[in-house]
Ligand SMILES: [Fe+2]
């Protein structure tokens with residue numbers, strides 16, 4: 001396995017220097033990428049030194065090196081996990097064949113679509129988060145935001161490498177378009193809905209990294225099983241970076257919960273009292289959770305899907321931990337019970353398993369989310385509050401799939417339009433909620449200081465204390 005070559009313009013462990021054509025194509029794309037970063041990334045902070053980790057090896061231990069860097073100088077590059085010797089395809093119709101090192105002609109379009117859809121989310125999230133540093137609650141948090149941003153940038157590099165290496169002219173065109181779509185732009189939006197939602201506050205950011213980055217984890221887990229080996233190896237390495245993003249979300253919300261508890265102890269449990277003291281009250285936090293969890297549920301697509309069957313059958317996209325957690329890998333002659341809405345009532349049917357792969361992945365996502373909820377509820381229990389946070393039911397507030405266009409409460413019970421309208425402000429952030437959260441967002445940049453609506457983290461980054469100068473302003 002080639003170690004990471006940091007001497008070339010584009011750091012890589014794919015022996016880029018031996019493929020001049022590809023190297024030229026990527027070097028041509030690089031300045032366009034930097035231009036995009038300078039325009040659509042955290043623009044005002046491009047000349048600041050940020051304490052970032054950079055990948056130095058793709059081994060599971062010691063892959064990261066920490067140091068102050070200016071973000072545009074971050075060593076974005078192309079890193080694939082170590083190849084597995086004589087790897088065989090583990091699932092679907094091509095099970096047992098040698099893993100593909102080139103794109104099979106019959107799957108070219110599907111694979112391109114899978115890769116472009118994943119790729120598009122990476123720059124989208126950087127765009128969504130571009131103004132947040134202006135209201136960072138501490139230098140520690142600002143640094144975490146920038147770490148997430150540069151790594152999403154690197155994930156875009158990873159996907160563009162696949163497009164440029166294996167998809168010829170189409171791949172080069174797709175690579176350009178990835179820098180042209182814009183999150184939330186009505187004329188030229190990003191591909192998936194959640195990635196066009198504005199992330200206006202840090203509460204949105206923490207919920208996004210908790211729920212939406214976790215969708216990323218499950219998509220990557222299923223693509224890490226792909227019969228197309230370069231995709232599998234790319235995703236395996238991306239997963240190591242993704243873990244930090246979810247850490248930021250889970251502990252970020254956890255610190256908001258902790259702070260709310262501290263304020264409740266001082267000022268009483270009334271949500272109004274928490275607000276008066278400058279905190280995020282728990283019902284308000286629950287509404288943000290409802291919004292981002294339900295929006296992220298949509299990212300798995302329709303409950304019953306012929307695409308999901310095609311992708312699994314074609315050995316392109318497996319289940320999460322396909323080889324580790326499943327014994328049977330064709331998913332043929334098996335069914336899964338799936339509940340849908342026929343416009344009037346809930347209907348439960350046994351669906352061929354391959355057609356239910358979206359729903360299966362969504363279920364695992366929901367289970368994983370529940371662990372985060374449990375972690376927050378442990379904090380609440382520590383402070384003896386009787387409030388518990390929860391996940392909304394998967395039917396709640398959906399815009400994609402069988403439940404889209406209909407209304408369900410947090411427990412999944414159907415509602416009429418009137419019932420929904422009468423109660424939706426109990427469940428989703430209202431304008432007034434959003435205005436209040438925005439009013440809390442004041443930048444705090446003195447090392448060791450933190451905004452009043454969030455608790456300090458129990459420890460800093462890479463053994464540094466909380467009051468370390470993570471960003472030199
Ligand atoms: Fe990513």
Ligand SMILES: [Fe+2]
Pocket residue numbers: 152213216242245
């Ligand atoms: Fe991420």
